[in-house]
Amino acid sequence: MRDRIRLSGVQINIVDRTARKEYKVEPRQFSGRLLHELPGVATKNGAIYLELYLAEPGPDCRVSISRSGTRVIEDLTEFDDFQREPWNSGCLQGIVDAPFLNLTPGTRSGIIRDGKFERFCLALKDVEAMLLHIIAEQRRAEDERASRKMLTTIRKAFKEALLVLPSEEYDWFDIQAGNKGRALQSTPGSDDVATEGDDEGGKPVKEAPRIQKQFFEYAGPLFSVRVQPQTSVVSVNQARTYRAVARDRSRTVVEHDLAFQWQIVAGAGALHSDDSEIVTFNAPEQPGLSRIAVTVIQGSYQCQGEGLITVTDSLLPEVTKPTGTRQGLPGYTFKKAPGELWRSNYDAELNVIVINNGHRDFVYASKNRSLKIRYICRLFAKEMVLKNFPGYSPDQLLERMIELSMYTEENLR
DSSP states (O other), rough: HHHHHHOOOEEEEETTTTTEEEEEEEEOOSSEEOTTTTOOOOEETTEEEEEEEOOOOTTTTOOEEETEEEEEEGGGGGSSOOOSTTTTTTSEEEEOEEEEEEEBBTTTTSSOOHHHHHHHHHHHHHHHHHHHHHHHHHHHHHHEEEEEEEHHHHHHHHHHHHTTTTTTTOSSTTTTTTSSTTOOOOTTTSSSSEEEEOTTOOBBOOOOOOOOOGGGGGGOOOOEEEESSSEEETTTTTTEEEEEEEOOOOOOBBOOOOOOEEEEESSSEESSSSSEEEEEEEEOOOOOEEEEEEEEEEEEEEEEEEEEEEEEEEEEOOOOOOSOOOOOOOEEEEOOOOOOOOOOEEEETTEEEEEEEHHHHHHHTTSSHHHHHHHHHHHHHHHHHHSSTTTTTTTHHHHHHHHHHHHHHTTOO
């Protein structure tokens, strides 16, 4: 009686004197987006009223059959004639009202499969094509939103991994300078700061003008601190600088009213300027592992971070890096190739990673969002390592991929 109650405007109250409670009867409202663009459906026995909503897929999404405002069949797919898309897609809900249908006598909870019912089924076929088109557009839009969200998550995870990995080895991220030395670009809420570097001609590069911050971009009180880079490799008798990156609870960089205290908590070496944001570590004469720590104080708040330094007498061999402007982190796109064995490849011209969404591994990973985003992240790691470490042996490439994947997946959310 949903539509009869709703259209008549009558108010029904149920008084439970035993429980001393009173309930107001309200017709159930459908969720989702009402499809206004559906055409009218007419038969020689009368018109069919459609009220359909496009909602999130779920087991509760079903289309009922009504007769003159009274529901007769709860789920239209109970009939074999409607065991197909779009009726069983799980993303449609609403009612189909046909006042000319004949009901089974006695129970009046069924429909007689006569000529009127056949014309009813044929008439609904006219709207199926439009419904399939609407559902396909909805799914395409959802896939695009999910892909953008995944790409944002993966980019953020890679940027966070850069704070841990040695920057002299992983210098191809877009948050590092493209072709202007080692200067970092400043973005709201990131760990990077704008500094002056040297261009290829040795001339100083001026700091870019700062943009006025929004209210929510100003940092709150100190919440955490991290040593940048968190892991690094330094040759014996060489020096390396490290920075303490302080953040608030929303991961915005904190820059004011901070006091720093650096120390070596394990291993050998020496620190210079141990009371500033940036410290210089002088490696000892003998190889080994050293661990440095920084304590940051802001009023009553205090946080600590650590960094691991590998002191070695032989670094990895220098590999010729690709020339030209670095393109930074790429995007990704899909190409369906179910009969081919490749999982992904990198398009250098478009700076995108092409992922085979017809591969059995992608199909398996798509069953779960967390598994899917980790699979795409590993494809990113594979392509980025192959692109940016040319000339390395297979075992060295595998070592790099394991390293990059581990630190990146730690930051996936």
